[in-house]
Amino acid sequence: MGHKNKDGGKKAGSKASSSATGHKTKWGGKKAAAGVEASSSSSLQAPSFNFNPKDVTDPFELLDMCVAALHDKRASGGTRESALASLAGALEGVVPLDEATDGRPLVIFALCGASIKRGNASPAFAKEARLAYRAVGLLAFTLLNGGSTEILAESFPMLARTLQLAPSMDPATVAAALHCLAAVTFAGALGPEEAERSLKTIWGVICPNPKSPKVISSKVRPHVVAAAVSTWTFLVTTAAVTDAQRKADRAAWNAAIASLAGVLEADDRAVRMAAGEALAVCVELNLTQHTPRKDMDAILARVSDLAAEAGGKGADKTLFVEQKDLFRQILAYMERGERPRKALRTSSERRESIKVSTWAKMAQINFLRRFLAGGFLAHVKGNKLFKELFDVAADEKAALSIAKRKLMLKVKEKGMKMNRELAWAVKNVYCLPQGGPPESNKPDQLLKLGWH
Template sequence: MGRLHTSADFIVRDERPFNPKDAEDTLELLDLCVEALQDSRHATREKALAELAGALEHQLPALDELDGRCFSIFTLCRVCVKEGSPKEVRLAYRAVGLLALTLRSGPSELLFHSVQPLARAFRERDDAPPVTTVAAIDCLAAVTFAGARGRDDAERSLKALLDHLITPSAAVSSSRSASKISGGGARRKTITPQVLVAAVSAWAFLVTTMVSEADALIRKADGAAWNAAVATLAGLLDHDDRGVRMAAGEALAVCVELNLTRHALRRDMDAVAAKVSELASEFPGRGSNNTTLPEQRDLFGQIAAFLEHGERPEKSLPTSVDGCVALRVSSWAKLAQLSFLGRFLGDGFEKHVQGNELLKEAFSYGAREGKVLSISKKKQGKKTPDKDSKVRRGSRSFLWDYPYRAHDDPETLLRIGWQALR
């Protein structure tokens, strides 16, 4: 086996112009992006990452054609996260998240090695721009959604979001709520509303992937941890930013719907219900942007109706050009999934919900409701791929040219991308 190359070796290549218009199809575009990501110029790598993200948003390459390329893309994105410009870092996080959703199974298990480095990205890099931290949060959620093999995997991501972003913010925003919350040793630091909204949204989204209404009753031993999480979210209802309050309200509705508040004290839930009613009838003046006040009133009005009468939200989203086919959701859990995935995929959401089996399963798209297992059930039944399984080699997968036989040992290739982050 040849020498194990470092990240610096990846960019020792002849610098050649990167022109995505030269690609005749999506796979050739991915190959051109892989080659351009090994360029020493920041501008070229930024352009390649943007094209890569765009391709993964709007196209769904055949999985048998993507296998060999995914490790090249994954590794080079990690190098960009460590050594690239701020724009490269943000785009690389997005590309990895999109790659995880595109792979859907099999190789996505290997992508789950990203969880710990991603958690460190928003735990230790306090000076990172908010937009970069949001990209890391979204990437963590997407990778967990696609690659989690069970509850333990999902819980690691939930804990990272709660301990390092959500709980410290709730403790700062409300001293009353802070007395109820165990900080878990997390450092207090200033977290922008933009980052906090993303963290709460991702947390609620991931909760829906590991818990369903059909699951067995929450054990009392686990109830204490969920009670602490609910208290943390309740503390955010007092946050100065309206977006944060709304994200926390949606997350609380998800917790109630999934019976995660089963062991909560009645007086605590009564306090939550009272606060929800207050926000549903809030007068103008609080918050920096009163143009979103009607949206807040509507949201918390729906949450109040759910807490009082069990009324579920309903939303329909057209998923065809003529509007004849629509995606319909009628629960807070599905609404949280739709909210996150719709925001993360952007214009590519329609394409993915039509052709991505992972999203089709999540929303029972194309099947009658009740005929598709919940995501949490599917993850519990998912088998881990055989460690000796081979990875197909792409037609122009440039990284395979190195002396070591990475195509026989994909873990080796992954270590190259991650070693600088440890």
């Protein structure tokens, strides 16, 4: 498994066979072989080894090393955290994982689920859960043949439960879960129903009581509210809302606008800025079409106040300049229709840039830059999922769309899953549990490690 191996499934599968006959693998050794020959009721115990990814240059070898570390039962929490951080770092580099021919994606997804379960159960492992959430989101962005659809289906229940418990959970973990849900929904949603389900789940963090849309949750930290508003805005921009849907759902959209107006009154500037961006997007997408005029006038007045906020002596200056600049742009758009204009360099030589002239595209890029972090430029240049947005020749007003992404995904329905057979074939190399249900159901055991 330590060898450079892009195929993952087939080659690793052959190694699994060889390990059963007693040959050494880089991580498993003879102990792994002995475990394979154990009875079906036993579980293969992974040997402990030193996790040292610094000298690994091949991304596939690094993925294999991370997987082995995550399943080492004697690994410390620090080792698992290091493995997850390295795993996310590798996925930031747009590793071409073809889930149709590679067993790694399902194994990685299963082990990340186990880390999330561990972190949700004990605050001591919260950092491990945060890193795992990030890795899952990056994995969904990376898969080539629709496996992200299965990631969304399998991960949504746990993500929804995490967000429902937001007031009692570690705030940073909740923020990580929000970002993960936004990523897997965009990458994996096949229709408006799935996008709407995620939007409602995220909105529950912002406004937990639908009967009081202007009452924002006071039980979650400000940076969690800001993250929830930003992820909600990102998904709204990707879900094409028709005129008929706007009319049919006018009450829901009016309630959302009222809630965002309430968020504009928050004490935290980051929260106010997230709400301002969301409102600008809603205006641009005509989601305020049926909002009462007096409500829109009140929003405009508040935007004007924030654009002219004075920073008196002794006042908190955190994000002061950024807030004024943002709300001045929003005010110019709401009053005069002036759209934002920005050019984002994508080349160190400054020859290539992404041009932005809509609030929707601005919101999408802002979210992706935060989520992808150091991997942003790699995905700009190498991820086909974002081609419609990041192509240097793309229209300035072009934006990501779940509907367009679905059309780009030219695979049959049966190809919308990660290859469970190959994942099970490499179980011996990855030291995963043996035995269990009948052979036809064994691959599903991988998901039970964390997500079921």
